[in-house]
Amino acid sequence: MSAPPKVLSFRDTSTETIEESGVRTEVESSLTPSSRTGTRAQIRCTLSSLIGAATAVGNIALIEGEEQYVQRASSLPLSMATYREAIQFARSIGVTPNFRRVIDYFGVPEGELPAGFRVELRLEADRALRLDLVRDIAYGKNGVKRPTNVLFSADSANPYEVEPIKGLIANLTCNPGIIYDLFINNTKANVDHLFSTRDEVMQELGRILGPGCDMSVELNNPFARSEQEILDEVYHFRELLSEYRLVIKVPHTGPVNADNMEQLLTGDKKFKKRYDQVETKDAFRGHNLALLLSDHGIRVNFTLMFEPYQAILALQAKPYFINCFIRHRAFQAGAMKRALTQYAVTDDPKYLEELRAMMVEKDYLSPGEKDLELLKVKRTAEDILRYRKFDSPEGSDGLDAVRHNLRLLRTVNLPDTRLIICSMEGPNNFPDIDSLLCDDQYADVMDRVVVTAEPNYLAQFTTCNQVISYQRRFLNAAKGQK
Structure with a gap:
C-alpha cells in the first residue's frame, strides 16, 4: 500500500520575519518599523511564488491542462515553511480530481475559489503538488476565512426570508415543520404558491445560498424500519x-420507536412512558443511525439535545454538529423556580400542584404520574434545577449546556465537529x-x-432605539442641506 500524500494546508498563513536594518526581500515583502533595528522585513509568499x-532539478511547472484551475488559487498565501517544503520536494503544480469536480459542479466564476472550502496542498508520489478543496464552512470565497470564528446559520425554508441573509450565514437548518407548516402550506409565506414540494424548496434554497453554506435537512421518518429506505431518502437529498x-x-x-410513535400522533398525543423509561435499543436508535450515515460518508447534525449529559454519548456517533436547544429548557426551569419559591414563601400546595401539572404537560412526568406525591414532584424539580445550576451564574441564563459542551469540545478527537x-x-x-461568546475562557x-x-x-x-434617533437627526439634516 502506497503512503498517503503529504498535506500542506493553507490553514497556516503565518509569515516569517527577518529583522535587519535596510533589508528588502524579493518575495512580496513589506517593511515595517522595528523597535530594535529600524525595519522588519516580512516575507509574504503566495502560491504564485512557487510557479x-x-x-x-529545474523549474516548477504547471501540469498541462490544469493551468486555469491552478490560477484560481495563485494569490493564496503560503507560510515560509510551506514554501521551503514545496521548493524542496515539488516538481510540478496541479489540482486533484476533487478540485475540478467542485469547481465544475458549482460553476464557480473564472478566477475564483468557492466559499465553503479551504485549500490544501497534497504532495503526491510523482512529486506533483496538487491543490485540493476541502469542505470547511469557516471559509468564504477565495480561501479567505469568514470575519469571525463564530458562524451564523438560518432556521428557515423560506427562500424570500433567506435571500437577505444569505451573505452572512454558513449554514441553513430545516425540518418538516419548517418546510411544510411554516412555508409550503403557509399562504402568506409561499407567495402565489410558487412552491409545492420539498424538492422545489430545497433546490431554490441551494441556488440562493450557493456553495458556501451547509444545508441540514431532517429525515421525514427517522423511525423507518428499513435502513435502505432511510439511505434512499438521504441519497435523494x-x-x-x-x-x-x-x-x-x-x-x-x-x-419513542416505530411501534409506539402513534401515541404522539393520535388522541391527546401524550406518551405513556416517562422520557427516561427507555429500552436500550430505542434510546440508541439515533446514535446508531448517525453511525450508519457516517459510514456512508454522510455528515450528521445530531439534534434534540437539551441536557449537558446528552453530549458525550452523542459524540460517540461521530456527528458533524451537536446541538444546544435553549429557549424551552430555560423557560421551563424559570417556571419551576417560581413555583418552588412561591411554595417556600406561602406553604400553599397549589403551587406544587401547578408545578406537577406543568411537568406532566412538558413530558418531565408521564400521564400516569399526574397524581404523583407532591413531595416527590418538589424533589424532582429541585434536582433538575440543581443539575442545571439555575441558581448560579453558570446556569441562571439557561446556557449551562452551552458552557458544558464548549468545554467538552476541547477534549474530543473530532476536529470538524461544531456546536450549534x-x-x-x-x-x-x-x-x-x-x-457568553465574548468570554475569554471560551x-x-x-x-x-x-x-x-x-x-x-x-x-x-x-438595531436599537438609537438607530431611529440618529436616523431622524441625519435625515432631517440632509433634507435641509444647501
Missing part, C-alpha cells in the same frame, strides 16, 4: 444538494449568548460554534 520557481453541502439531521429518539446553539426566543436569549473554541435562529429573530439584534 516557475527554480529548484535543484445528496443528489439535490451535493455531497459537499448536505448534512442530515438525526434526532435523539429516547423511548439553537432554539432562541425573546429579548434575552441572543444577548446572553453574545455575552476563546479557544469559538471556531467550533454555530449560532442558528430564524432570520427575523437575528434581524431584531441589528
Whole structure:
C-alpha cells in the first residue's frame, strides 16, 4: 500500500520575519518599523511564488491542462515553511480530481475559489503538488476565512426570508415543520404558491445560498424500519444538494420507536412512558443511525439535545454538529423556580400542584404520574434545577449546556465537529449568548460554534432605539442641506 500524500494546508498563513536594518526581500515583502533595528522585513509568499520557481532539478511547472484551475488559487498565501517544503520536494503544480469536480459542479466564476472550502496542498508520489478543496464552512470565497470564528446559520425554508441573509450565514437548518407548516402550506409565506414540494424548496434554497453554506435537512421518518429506505431518502437529498453541502439531521429518539410513535400522533398525543423509561435499543436508535450515515460518508447534525449529559454519548456517533436547544429548557426551569419559591414563601400546595401539572404537560412526568406525591414532584424539580445550576451564574441564563459542551469540545478527537446553539426566543436569549461568546475562557473554541435562529429573530439584534434617533437627526439634516 502506497503512503498517503503529504498535506500542506493553507490553514497556516503565518509569515516569517527577518529583522535587519535596510533589508528588502524579493518575495512580496513589506517593511515595517522595528523597535530594535529600524525595519522588519516580512516575507509574504503566495502560491504564485512557487510557479516557475527554480529548484535543484529545474523549474516548477504547471501540469498541462490544469493551468486555469491552478490560477484560481495563485494569490493564496503560503507560510515560509510551506514554501521551503514545496521548493524542496515539488516538481510540478496541479489540482486533484476533487478540485475540478467542485469547481465544475458549482460553476464557480473564472478566477475564483468557492466559499465553503479551504485549500490544501497534497504532495503526491510523482512529486506533483496538487491543490485540493476541502469542505470547511469557516471559509468564504477565495480561501479567505469568514470575519469571525463564530458562524451564523438560518432556521428557515423560506427562500424570500433567506435571500437577505444569505451573505452572512454558513449554514441553513430545516425540518418538516419548517418546510411544510411554516412555508409550503403557509399562504402568506409561499407567495402565489410558487412552491409545492420539498424538492422545489430545497433546490431554490441551494441556488440562493450557493456553495458556501451547509444545508441540514431532517429525515421525514427517522423511525423507518428499513435502513435502505432511510439511505434512499438521504441519497435523494445528496443528489439535490451535493455531497459537499448536505448534512442530515438525526434526532435523539429516547423511548419513542416505530411501534409506539402513534401515541404522539393520535388522541391527546401524550406518551405513556416517562422520557427516561427507555429500552436500550430505542434510546440508541439515533446514535446508531448517525453511525450508519457516517459510514456512508454522510455528515450528521445530531439534534434534540437539551441536557449537558446528552453530549458525550452523542459524540460517540461521530456527528458533524451537536446541538444546544435553549429557549424551552430555560423557560421551563424559570417556571419551576417560581413555583418552588412561591411554595417556600406561602406553604400553599397549589403551587406544587401547578408545578406537577406543568411537568406532566412538558413530558418531565408521564400521564400516569399526574397524581404523583407532591413531595416527590418538589424533589424532582429541585434536582433538575440543581443539575442545571439555575441558581448560579453558570446556569441562571439557561446556557449551562452551552458552557458544558464548549468545554467538552476541547477534549474530543473530532476536529470538524461544531456546536450549534439553537432554539432562541425573546429579548434575552441572543444577548446572553453574545455575552457568553465574548468570554475569554471560551476563546479557544469559538471556531467550533454555530449560532442558528430564524432570520427575523437575528434581524431584531441589528438595531436599537438609537438607530431611529440618529436616523431622524441625519435625515432631517440632509433634507435641509444647501
